[in-house]
Amino acid sequence: MSEMALPIDEAAEGVQRRRFPHFTRKQTNTAMILALLAWTVAVFDYGLFGTLLPAMQADFGWTSSTAYLVNTLIAIGTAIVAFGVGPVIDRLGRRRGMMVTIGGTAVASVLTALIPAKLGAVSSGAMVAVRSLGGLGFSEQSVNATYLNEVFAITDDERKRERRGFWYGIVQGGWPLGFLISSALALVLLDRLGWRSMYLIATLPALALILVIGKKLKETPQFELHEKLTRLKKEGKVGEAERLAAAYGVEHTESAPIARIFQPGLRRNTVVLSLAWIVNFFGINIFSVLGSSVLANAKGVELSTAFWMLIVINLGAYFGYIFHGWLGDRIGRKRTIVIGWMISGLAFAAMLSPLVNTAPLIVATYAIGLFFLVGPYAAIMFYMGECYPTDCRGTGTVIIGAMSQPGTILGGFLFTAAAAAWGTGPAAMWVGAVGTFLSGLVMLFAKAVPQLEH
Template identity: 40%
Template sequence: MILRHPIERVITTMNIYKKISADGWQPQQLTIKDVKFATWLAFFAWVFAVYDFILFGTLLPEIGDHFGWDEIEQAKLATWVAAGGAVVALTVGPIVDRLGRRLGIVFTVTGAAISSLLTAIGGAWGKGVLVGIRSIAGLGFAEQTVNATYLTEMYAAINDPILNRHKGFIYSLVQGGWPVGALVASGLSALLMPIIGWQGSFIFAAVPSFIIALLALKLKETPQFQIHQHIRRLTEAGQPEKARQVAKDYHFEYADHQRTGLSAIFRGTSLRTTLVLGGALMINWFAIQIFGVLGTTVITKVHDVSFESSLWVLVLSNLVGYCGYLAHGWLGDRFGRRNIIALGWMLGGLSLATMLYGPADFSLIVILYSAGLFFLIGPYSAALFFFSESFPTAIRATAGAFIIAMGPIGAIIASMGATSILSSGGNWQTAALLFGAIPCFISGVIMLFAHHVAPQSVK
């Protein structure tokens, strides 16, 4: 996953994290092998978290048919699942800022595996139980926050000049696990559904996540978190002067490590960043819910495409979506992540609106839907890295989790809006425009109000 040219180089001895502090303490040292392993594992962890997340939306029409739930009941179920997932995802950040990035990956991937396994039997216990089970999948959704926090710090700790110029592109390979996971969910659904049914598909999805969780135990903690943890321990032990000296030795702001928890992301310069990024993501997730999670429903209802054909539309469009991740990661390194994210989401909104109201030609649907996903999900390779770069170490995971948790809230609003339109006699074409394509464009405009972050300033 990590390119051989940028980072398989001798690391400079000037790296601040190799320093021994005045009290004789030193963080655990990283090697190139550690960073490569972390990058590969983060990629696969995200792929299989997305696999479970998208699998539910992809198979929702089949689950509904199995239990006799109509379209409105399915939309309501998706709304409650999104609400539960948002609450669960919000808890991840403070846990990761307290226990560490390594354990955060283990925790979130295990949660995704358990959710997938239980989904196979949860529907038989009623919609309420199924909502609770699928809410646990919010841990898998939050895995991207842990990845972004972990790799932002790992890449900064290695502090390689060439890697510093390409880290956005390298991270795009990891965050590209979204379209890969969606592709796996769509492709395997098409292949496995006739053989093992939807229940078997969820059981099958749990296995790789359990394997990834075990492998994650071999990860090393980031030096930044180790320093933060050491400062906190010294402070709690009644040795604030030693804690201040450690912060000074590693060029950290001591005050930043005293302002932790959810309230800290609404203070000082972090306030504007939290509101702008959280607002943009929430609005953008209107489109994610409509065109990503419920993509098969939109395509089948708007253009009368069969369920099987809609799965292959998702397969093809997600292949293009992965290219969008790489493109936006590469462009973000060169023209600024904020600007590339904003432009991408605006173009995504235009592409998806055109798909909704264009001719019902299968080839044209594939082209426009693919372009829409290219610009809708592609910018997330730059967005997740940008979110982590925008906050200090002490609240990096908490802030990231809060911002990411705004996504499911946006999904809830979009689902409620779509349900309202359908209940009042409207159709999916109107619902997808008002609660999908237009919000996608608006989210890009909101991103322009975020602070610019110089990558070299990130610790």
């Protein structure tokens, strides 16, 4: 496909204010649908490991502590991969970046299905290496946030431009949808086909989506301008590039994107948001990724029953994204995140208490906790995109999003040690529930930012 051409007169001597070409309503809807599908497919693969971990644990002969350790080591590899994605997105573009991240998901799924289970440490090491490629798929949400921030700023659809947080919440809801699909397919197919076939199934929608994105998705004019400005400066036409940037009212610098996000004016939110992601992923890793293990080992729920519970719980969590996206448009994204994560920590603490000992109570408290744990990501992902200008927006959102992996690593080691000493329930309480509550407190130190206008 041909990318959207910018109406730029590079020979113009005067600086006259210009506007970016708009995305039509149809183009905006196409962008939203493909972004939702891309994130759902990426999470489907990412979530399969946590969903299938009890079955894989039996096949590989891992103890519970060993399985948690493998999950933590995978997070280290995922972090290494994810940290490299941001600068790539600010060079390749949003559209091609989405194709790269989904492509990584497909490769990870195929290779996971091929890992032999009877080679001891070799098998475990291969699992860590292959699943680390999931860092590409996990970074897809940051590509979405970057892309849709720019699309919603220039769309002809006034509803989406004015309520961009709400509409982005629908897309970001691909997280619980991905986990819901992985739980549902595990319930139906795991006993019949085995866990390896589940990963092969996950490959098919990823491959199909790459082809569709390549044909249907348009690059944003903001990135096209950024690309043109970079090219002009490389050709020595610095004055021309500066006039062009001024005409569109954008900031453009030759500083490396990673250095940019730590410059004055941007540094505070980079640090605060990174810390918030690290601590919050104590809870995400335990209650979202390892949900079946927590239900089985902390509450004594049978694995098949846990799959049913997680289907219901994740279905409710999807509406958490829509709610928090809507709420962020009205009371502010920062306030929405703080309130949501603090409520979540309290709900998970209640779920893990001895007082909650029946299936309806477990489902209710777990669903409330997950609703307020993952839902605020509809607000925080869009908030992150609003923190940075075009030339470092992809880097900023991806680097902060990649901080989830140090959170998974640190939280994983804490959870593994606590589970070995006290059991899964107390470990989930003190690492997961408390960590989730503390992440809300950390967000109090973030700086409010204006809505993105270009």
